[in-house]
Amino acid sequence: xxxxxxxxxxxxxxxxxxxxxxxxxxxxxxxxxxxxxxxxxxxxxxxxxxxxxxxxxxxxxxxxxxxxxxxxxxxxxxxxxxxxxxxxx
Numbered sequence: 001x002x003x004x005x006x007x008x009x010x011x012x013x014x015x016x017x018x019x020x021x022x023x024x025x026x027x028x029x030x031x032x033x034x035x036x037x038x039x040x041x042x043x044x045x046x047x048x049x050x051x052x053x054x055x056x057x058x059x060x061x062x063x064x065x066x067x068x069x070x071x072x073x074x075x076x077x078x079x080x081x082x083x084x085x086x087x088x089x
Contacts, residue, residue: 011019
């Protein structure tokens with residue numbers, strides 16, 4: 001950008017105004033594109049959030065049956081016999 005302004009110094013006033021107008025138009029178009037991009041990103045994030053919430057709501061509504069055998073039956077326990085290995089031996 002500075003090199004453009006250094007180049008403009010040697011132009012006439014009318015040419016300087018035209019160049020500055022062109023730069024301003026380019027800047028405003030760029031700024032408008034950035035705003036549109038931000039808007040599109042926000043829309044995408046909102047849609048992603050709604051889809052995630054909907055998916056979470058569907059997956060968390062599963063019925064848990066507490067009367068199933070695997071919940072009511074206690075697991076078998078294994079007893080371990082320790083032989084030797086004491087400090088006194």
